[in-house]
Amino acid sequence: METTATHIAVIYATAQGSTREIADFIGASLAARGATVEVADTEHAPELSYFDAVILGSAVHNRALLPEMDEFVRTHATNLHAHPVWLFSVGLGPALVGPIGRRMGRAVPKKIAAVRDSITPRDFHAFAGHYERAGVSLSARTVYRLVGGTRYGDLRDWPAITAWTDSIAHALKLPAPQATPTHP
Template sequence: MESNTPRIAVIYATAEGSTRDIAEFIADDFRARGADVELSDIEHAPDLSHFRAIVLGSAVHNRDLLPAATTFVRTHREALRNTDVWMFSVGLGPALRGPIGRWIGGKVPQKIAALVASVAPWDYRAFAGHYERAGVSLQARTLYGLMGGRRYGDLRDWDAIRTWSSMIAQSLALPQPQSTTIAP
């Protein structure tokens, strides 16, 4: 690898695995473009000073990032502010349909917005995750349905994730992927 190839950290906090899958997808895209990428869960995050760029993702529970992600951002706020950072979250909001669902899903929850603003990333995106009906209470299913959530299963929009990853790669002047077999 050339010495001018950017080192990129892709760091994630996941609850059920959807955020990890998206982080792996983004890391694979960057690797296919020749970047030096370190993929890590947030508990084992590398020293941020070794990277030209950082992509940070977290699952969303109760309209907030996971506690580990919130703590990480607060602890490393200065390092994150002094490098190129992109942030993403994974939750149900982007999967909601209908007028009420789109309105709710289009709003960044206040706690997340404040945390994102404290780091001032180049971009923040919310993606839908994987949501199974099994084990979800009738009350939660009813609320989900009222907000326009009618679908269950894998709700991730891989084309939107690929487009976002490509946008980051372009801003880092990474070449087109050397391989077109990036799954899914």
Template sequence: MTSTKPRVAVVYATAQGSTREIAQFIADELTQRGAEVEVAEVEHAPELTRFDAVVLGSAVHNRRFLPEAESYIRAHRAELSAVPVWLFSVGIGPALVGPIGRWFGGRVPPRIAALRDWIGARAYQPFAGHYERAGVDLGARTAFRLMGGPRYGDLRDWTAIRRWSTSVGDALQLPAAHDTWVHP
């Protein structure tokens, strides 16, 4: 790191807003610990050479990052490979509680694993997001239930997100935050 206050880019691709909210939460956690953080969607991401580390997140559809996140990683491989990178995803996988869902949820999807390895990311963490029933056809609702979907709505685990944010801050050797945490 080039300064006493590490510069961290938190870059994300979102489909319905859950990923943006999680990215902002992670950024707030790192800021409270003393990092200088900039948050942006991949389409408006800052020049990565200005940063000491990157946290990159994407919504997951069909076990893949959104196309704009995949394109961003491919276009910025050199910059991402030059700094510590942490990846996260937001989807329903981590919320699934049935045996089939736990099996799927416990594995890194091959396309995401390939991107993670290609840029040498330090870690990858999937998080649950929102899954609303409205607009979901009967087949998808049935599959969701068969895979152990517990319920519809906000499935995010803010404690798990904070724990992961803390691990990123610890890896960056940031001082501990001194305030009381309240999830969004």
């Protein structure tokens, strides 16, 4: 008996490329398990009715998902409710340490929670992104340090991203991976 591959859309909104790299990694990881995966930004997103599952990811600016992801969710709400959906965000919160930083990092900002709750994803996960010091004002750098930012650069936790992707694969009953994708 022949089985058909699970079709998964990974749709993202990125500002500087960190979210795109995470989306690409998630897509490659699920494809290595036999799924047919299409990764695209919100502007070039495929027709969702052709997919069995949807994964959405967006960078976080000003404690909100990017406007293009908000618009995508509003425009495609009906299709999103017809599929299993997973949602991730990429921002600084998960990289913060110390008592204030950990508390801020665990809290889901109201604007993100509103989008999340509007589509009731199977899971939502916030990941740290990439944060460079260059071009950031002294006041923003000071606030970053005060709330628990300890370093600049690539703050992404690839083992956590891998574990979350594995949980999606498990929920979709995908087989073990044929290869192990690498991250950037």
